[in-house]
Amino acid sequence: MPATIYDVAALAGVSIKSVSRVLNREPNVSAALQAKVQAAVESLDYQPSLSARTLAGASSYLIAAFVDADLTLEHWRSGRGNDYLSRLEYGALVECRKAGYHLLVELVDYGAPSLETRLLSLLRSLRPDGVLLTPPNADDPTVLDILERTGTPFVRLGADRDLGRGMRVFMDDRQAAMDMTDHLIGLGHRRLGFVSGPAAYAASQARREGYEAALAAHGLIAQPDWIVEGDFTFASGRKAGESLLTLAQPPSAIFASNDDMALGVLNAAAALGIAAPGGISVCGFDDTPSAMFSTPPLTTVRQPVAEMAAAATRMLLNATRSPGHAVEKIDYVLVDRASTQPPR
Amino acid sequence: MPATIYDVAALAGVSIKSVSRVLNREPNVSAALQAKVQAAVESLDYQPSLSARTLAGASSYLIAAFVDADLTLEHWRSGRGNDYLSRLEYGALVECRKAGYHLLVELVDYGAPSLETRLLSLLRSLRPDGVLLTPPNADDPTVLDILERTGTPFVRLGADRDLGRGMRVFMDDRQAAMDMTDHLIGLGHRRLGFVSGPAAYAASQARREGYEAALAAHGLIAQPDWIVEGDFTFASGRKAGESLLTLAQPPSAIFASNDDMALGVLNAAAALGIAAPGGISVCGFDDTPSAMFSTPPLTTVRQPVAEMAAAATRMLLNATRSPGHAVEKIDYVLVDRASTQPPR
DNA sequence: ATGAAAGCGCTAACAC
DNA sequence: GTGTTAGCGCTTTCAT
Numbered sequence: 001m002p003a004t005i006y007d008v009a010a011l012a013g014v015s016i017k018s019v020s021r022v023l024n025r026e027p028n029v030s031a032a033l034q035a036k037v038q039a040a041v042e043s044l045d046y047q048p049s050l051s052a053r054t055l056a057g058a059s060s061y062l063i064a065a066f067v068d069a070d071l072t073l074e075h076w077r078s079g080r081g082n083d084y085l086s087r088l089e090y091g092a093l094v095e096c097r098k099a100g101y102h103l104l105v106e107l108v109d110y111g112a113p114s115l116e117t118r119l120l121s122l123l124r125s126l127r128p129d130g131v132l133l134t135p136p137n138a139d140d141p142t143v144l145d146i147l148e149r150t151g152t153p154f155v156r157l158g159a160d161r162d163l164g165r166g167m168r169v170f171m172d173d174r175q176a177a178m179d180m181t182d183h184l185i186g187l188g189h190r191r192l193g194f195v196s197g198p199a200a201y202a203a204s205q206a207r208r209e210g211y212e213a214a215l216a217a218h219g220l221i222a223q224p225d226w227i228v229e230g231d232f233t234f235a236s237g238r239k240a241g242e243s244l245l246t247l248a249q250p251p252s253a254i255f256a257s258n259d260d261m262a263l264g265v266l267n268a269a270a271a272l273g274i275a276a277p278g279g280i281s282v283c284g285f286d287d288t289p290s291a292m293f294s295t296p297p298l299t300t301v302r303q304p305v306a307e308m309a310a311a312a313t314r315m316l317l318n319a320t321r322s323p324g325h326a327v328e329k330i331d332y333v334l335v336d337r338a339s340t341q342p343p344r
Numbered sequence: 345m346p347a348t349i350y351d352v353a354a355l356a357g358v359s360i361k362s363v364s365r366v367l368n369r370e371p372n373v374s375a376a377l378q379a380k381v382q383a384a385v386e387s388l389d390y391q392p393s394l395s396a397r398t399l400a401g402a403s404s405y406l407i408a409a410f411v412d413a414d415l416t417l418e419h420w421r422s423g424r425g426n427d428y429l430s431r432l433e434y435g436a437l438v439e440c441r442k443a444g445y446h447l448l449v450e451l452v453d454y455g456a457p458s459l460e461t462r463l464l465s466l467l468r469s470l471r472p473d474g475v476l477l478t479p480p481n482a483d484d485p486t487v488l489d490i491l492e493r494t495g496t497p498f499v500r501l502g503a504d505r506d507l508g509r510g511m512r513v514f515m516d517d518r519q520a521a522m523d524m525t526d527h528l529i530g531l532g533h534r535r536l537g538f539v540s541g542p543a544a545y546a547a548s549q550a551r552r553e554g555y556e557a558a559l560a561a562h563g564l565i566a567q568p569d570w571i572v573e574g575d576f577t578f579a580s581g582r583k584a585g586e587s588l589l590t591l592a593q594p595p596s597a598i599f600a601s602n603d604d605m606a607l608g609v610l611n612a613a614a615a616l617g618i619a620a621p622g623g624i625s626v627c628g629f630d631d632t633p634s635a636m637f638s639t640p641p642l643t644t645v646r647q648p649v650a651e652m653a654a655a656a657t658r659m660l661l662n663a664t665r666s667p668g669h670a671v672e673k674i675d676y677v678l679v680d681r682a683s684t685q686p687p688r
Numbered sequence: 689a690t691g692a693a694a695g696c697g698c699t700a701a702c703a704c
Numbered sequence: 705g706t707g708t709t710a711g712c713g714c715t716t717t718c719a720t
């Protein structure tokens with residue numbers, strides 16, 4: 001049987017309230033008392049019970065990460081691995097641990113009719129002190145409503161709309177796409193193909209805007225031919241690559257809105273007998289695990305997911321004391337690998 | 345303010361104990377009472393508080409997954425993505441959700457001097473109903489000791505030693521390596537290179553044994569030249585590939601003990617101007633995300649991590665009622681992609 | 689088959 | 705500064 005606060009109080013010869021005070025770093029505690037309690041805690045190897053603390057009205061010391069069920073299932077089924085979740089959790093875990101918090105991962109079915117019920121019961125039974133909302137879900141109005149209604153602090157990662165709601169951590173997709181486009185132009189490319197993501201995603205929009213803005217800044221005009229819409233899958237990238245590379249005047253470089261599609265483009269080039277990066281430069285976005293070891297290794301934009309999660313977690317932990325609407329922009333990194341070279 | 349058990353009892357006109365009975369599906373409850381309570385629960389949208397339940401002595405409805413801090417950090421830093429964690433969590437989450445449980449992820453520093461203290465306080469403050477031990481850690485005797493001492497049910501994933509301790513879910517690495525080797529021999533290969541993992545890992549050992557056993561079964565003898573030791577990294581695979589491919593009589597196929605090393609071998613072949621799979625067949629092990637989109641796509645062994653985690657979670661949930669020493673073997677899948685072809 | 693009462697281990701008001 | 709006393713919302717005895 002583990003020690004309780006009564007055991008500690010008895011051993012230290014003080015009241016349980018004093019023990020509680022020391023544990024929670026409350027003011028008005030004499031140094032002598034502090035020392036006595038500290039000693040008792042250590043000698044008993046005492047650890048307060050989380051459930052008792054939570055029940056008594058304090059915080060739960062729990063941070064919940066809401067993860068999209070469909071998306072995760074899809075990654076799992078397809079074998080198209082994605083380490084987004086791992087990176088996210090790592091960032092969150094490190095901060096949680098520092099603060100004595102714990103991370104709970106919850107699968108959430110966005111769009112399911114039972115969503116509201118499930119979320120409510122989750123929040124009520126667990127009472128997490130904060131919630132981390134990941135990208136596909138950070139924009140779901142139902143989720144935001146419930147979180148606001150229950151007064152649960154939350155941080156949205158990479159949110160696209162309703163930017164006034166809750167706290168946010170995000171990356172500048174538009175600027176990143178501009179930088180990447182500049183990079184290609186800087187290498188000497190003038191005919192730049194672009195494989196966009198589905199128009200529904202705001203990130204797709206932003207990346208495309210960045211591409212177009214960079215072209216414009218260099219006095220280039222995006223030809224309609226040069227832009228093909230994909231759906232973020234390898235297959236769609238391959239198809240887009242085929243159509244771009246078989247144009248009468250094919251581009252000398254293709255910028256795909258994510259890595260899976262960029263790998264599809266590389267695959268199309270190989271199938272058409274076009275060498276990369278010799279005959280065609282290709283770059284992606286995200287820096288997924290596959291980007292590093294593809295042939296050739298892929299130039300891409302690395303989204304610092306762990307850093308974003310860490311920043312978000314810190315926001316959440318601060319929000320417990322002083323609720324706010326903090327917003328933080330995190331820097332991306334342009335990873336220059338072998339898949340982009342000057343045109344021949 | 346959410347409804348409590350008292351609200352439900354009052355509305356249903358029964359005692360709180362009766363509500364509790366219905367909630368926990370205890371025997372000796374009349375249908376009438378059951379119905380009344382059910383109705384009250386629904387009309388109040390009542391959700392029992394997890395902390396109150398835990399505190400009162402019931403289970404915590406929490407499953408904790410212990411994840412190695414160093415390994416995760418290393419994956420994060422290196423950018424060598426790995427979706428092991430995501431797959432693991434997905435499998436565990438699906439089962440947890442079915443049973444009304446929640447998944448907690450905890451970073452654990454194997455080997456740290458504070459390990460014992462941290463683990464103990466974790467178990468005592470959280471009181472998880474079960475713990476999922478992931479591979480690098482599933483063999484740590486300190487961890488096993490503490491878990492056994494505190495009476496926490498646990499399942500070890502891919503454990504290598506002390507096989508009598510706790511419950512286990514594993515994959516037959518040796519047999520999988522045999523199958524893969526058979527596959528290569530079946531294609532017509534007779535000169536089979538092998539890139540092993542570090543000898544310290546039992547999985548390395550098992551894979552190598554499988555390779556040698558399959559050769560022997562076909563009357564082939566592994567030449568010492570054909571076996572090169574790597575350390576599971578891309579770089580070591582590349583080096584091993586170079587040395588194997590520049591032998592006076594190079595192998596016609598190379599079996600690397602993991603995908604990162606197999607990709608390294610492919611890279612070495614490309615650098616030497618040897619076509620794959622035309623000039624050299626290559627296969628790996630693990631089916632990491634990169635295997636699918638490499639050039640050529642990699643033949644490999646897929647470890648069903650999510651299924652293993654799901655099986656482990658089910659064991660844990662059952663163990664709450666009837667502790668046991670369940671052991672389950674999960675089937676792997678040989679994924680035949682383009683990187684292995686008959687020799688020319 | 690149902691209920692009353694006593695905790696579980698802590699924090700929060702309120703005394704002193 | 706420090707201690708006393710109530711709860712927090714459940715599950716467990718133990719009655720009935």
